[in-house]
Amino acid sequence: MIQAMYKRTKIGCEVLIQQAIDECPISTIKLYISRYYKKNNQRWALWARQHSPLLLQVTSTNSLESYHSELKRTTSSHYGLIGACHKVVALDQKQRTDSEYVAFEFRTKKISVMGLDDEILNEFHKFPYPIQRMLADEICAVENRIEKGKAIPGLTSLHCNCLFFIRYLLPCHHIFHEQIYGPTKLLTTNSWRNFQLMFEESGFEVYFHNELIEVDILEQTKAEKAAEN
Structure with a gap:
């Protein structure tokens, strides 16, 4: 299924999903793959993201989930409303400080590679x-x-x-x-x-805005004719 996720064509992805179903010995898992992976592969497979470099880069929500995980770790149901707000503000400030440091390194830090020309x-x-x-x-x-x-x-x-x-x-x-x-x-x-x-x-x-756009050939022809007229 990992191979299916990274397949760059719809046909290739569907072939690998079907192969996983055929080779799986457990009927309940077969049904699960067929129901939740085969029918909606356009929602999770990378073949449906080929038009957008950004969607190909972002394949996980871990960076967002880490914020909520940290929030759950540092807070408790025993906190009152004010105490909980203080914890949220403290975590927000930490996240902002970390992002500012990364932003500073983004433009200033230089890599060193041994043996590189x-x-x-x-x-x-x-x-x-x-x-x-x-x-x-x-x-x-x-x-x-x-x-x-x-x-x-x-x-x-x-x-x-x-x-x-x-x-x-x-x-x-x-x-x-x-x-x-x-x-x-x-x-x-x-x-x-x-x-x-x-x-x-x-x-x-x-x-964010760098992606391929599919243009219908018929509509493009009409537009060209209108421009000529």
Whole structure:
């Protein structure tokens, strides 16, 4: 079922769900999967989120649930109304302080990667700190590809169909593999700058409105005809 969640096509997801049902030896679990997973897979599977990088990134509500868990841990039914309010305010202040610290590091902290080319590292440092960490993981994954005997991807443009690129719209380990060992140098000074500009003004909020929009071909044709007239 974990594989089904990360499948990027509806057909592939449904095949894996059916496979899980067929291979499950317990009839009650089979019925549960069929009722609560198979019929509404568009609500939980990532194939239904391919249009939005943000929805691909946010696959859990743990960050929201942690606030309520902490609130339950620090309060009690023995508290009066005023005491409970004080606890809520104290937790809110702690959360705000933590978020301000993270926001400060977002723009100022720099990552260090042993053995990484200084030119590439300097480009990494122009990104927000969380992006630096993700890019570092991707470029380190290139060595894992080589150890597994995988060939150079043969990319000819800064676009990849892997989940990381679709999720974050950033250079992935396939692009880095091509850049470092392939004949095509995709990451030019200008292309690096274009990636960095994504976060310059609004940080991660760039993903809030960055999504693919399906346009009906018939409606598009009518609009074009109206423009011509």
